[in-house]
Amino acid sequence: MPDFTIKEGETLPVFTDTLTYSNGKPAEPESVEFQMRAPTATEALTLSGTSSVVTKAEGKVAFAASGADTKGKAGNYIANWKAKIEGKPMTFPTTGYLWVEVQPSLGVKAEAQLVGLPEVHEHLQIPANDRIHDGTLERYIKACKPLIENLTGPIAIQVHDEWYEGGHTTLGLRHKPSYGYGTNPYLFLMAVSEYRGPIEYNLSVVGTPTQGSVYSTMANNELGYIARRTSGGGTYTFWRDPHHPQQSIHVVYAAGQETVPENVAFAALETIRWWYQTPEAVGKGSLTRADEEPIRPMVALPYHVIAMLEPMRRHPSFA
Numbered sequence: 001m002p003d004f005t006i007k008e009g010e011t012l013p014v015f016t017d018t019l020t021y022s023n024g025k026p027a028e029p030e031s032v033e034f035q036m037r038a039p040t041a042t043e044a045l046t047l048s049g050t051s052s053v054v055t056k057a058e059g060k061v062a063f064a065a066s067g068a069d070t071k072g073k074a075g076n077y078i079a080n081w082k083a084k085i086e087g088k089p090m091t092f093p094t095t096g097y098l099w100v101e102v103q104p105s106l107g108v109k110a111e112a113q114l115v116g117l118p119e120v121h122e123h124l125q126i127p128a129n130d131r132i133h134d135g136t137l138e139r140y141i142k143a144c145k146p147l148i149e150n151l152t153g154p155i156a157i158q159v160h161d162e163w164y165e166g167g168h169t170t171l172g173l174r175h176k177p178s179y180g181y182g183t184n185p186y187l188f189l190m191a192v193s194e195y196r197g198p199i200e201y202n203l204s205v206v207g208t209p210t211q212g213s214v215y216s217t218m219a220n221n222e223l224g225y226i227a228r229r230t231s232g233g234g235t236y237t238f239w240r241d242p243h244h245p246q247q248s249i250h251v252v253y254a255a256g257q258e259t260v261p262e263n264v265a266f267a268a269l270e271t272i273r274w275w276y277q278t279p280e281a282v283g284k285g286s287l288t289r290a291d292e293e294p295i296r297p298m299v300a301l302p303y304h305v306i307a308m309l310e311p312m313r314r315h316p317s318f319a
Contacts, residue, residue, distance in 0.1 A: 002101035019059040026059035029083035034063035074104040112156035114268040123269040157256030166240035166248035176224025180312030194239040209233035267308040
């Protein structure tokens with residue numbers, strides 16, 4: 001559970017703490033600075049909020065964040081207090097670090113997920129007012145999405161901006177939606193252009209071969225490819241730049257499912273349940289569920305989840 005929690009872009013609550021030595025005796029800081037760093041970063045954040053000593057004799061300190069300290073910084077951070085005692089620097093806590101969670105703001109555009117936190121609470125039979133593990137569950141929700149979409153193709157609709165090598169009459173899109181049982185696929189070709197040196201030639205997107213012009217293209221949504229069309233309903237090869245062949249064709253498209261299929265949503269919930277319950281204690285000494293049930297190996301996606309996704313699995317060679 002985080003030591004401090006604050007919403008993205010907000011300045012309250014104020015972080016308050018009591019600095020103590022390892023023997024529990026309160027420190028008497030003359031000044032203090034709150035420091036915060038992402039676990040994967042090499043440098044601490046530059047904070048513009050105010051750090052202060054509230055009560056020197058009791059070791060009470062506080063940090064009031066500014067809006068810039070939390071805006072666009074949703075995530076988890078390690079933190080500590082850098083104090084000066086009798087003119088000498090000392091870091092608190094004396095062992096380990098504090099944990100700060102900056103929660104995403106609902107007013108900030110976020111990536112769509114396969115399931116939401118209320119659904120996870122219901123599936124795990126966690127009371128709605130029990131929010132102790134919400135941070136962990138949110139990470140589970142985000143973590144299961146790429147694992148599932150790696151098998152099924154895109155589910156949550158997302159815009160893809162990609163470059164391709166020309167020289168062929170068709171190009172296979174890297175992120176095509178599944179047309180399997182129970183799906184409602186969505187693929188919208190937004191823009192296609194050819195680069196002949198520094199010059200960009202925009203291709204018009206047509207719906208039928210008869211609408212084709214000299215610079216046009218047409219999508220086959222179900223097969224997930226685009227064809228280079230020309231006048232008279234014919235086909236033509238996409239331009240291939242001899243000097244930069246892999247950057248000849250620029251394609252922007254949106255792909256996914258109009259709604260999350262029921263089997264995918266249930267697969268996401270079951271994956272989260274698996275991750276959440278596997279390390280739980282079973283009431284026999286220090287045994288966990290993983291120890292108690294050796295037939296349940298620790299895998300990223302449990303076998304019954306993979307079976308749920310089978311109707312819409314794609315060829316593994318496609319990204």
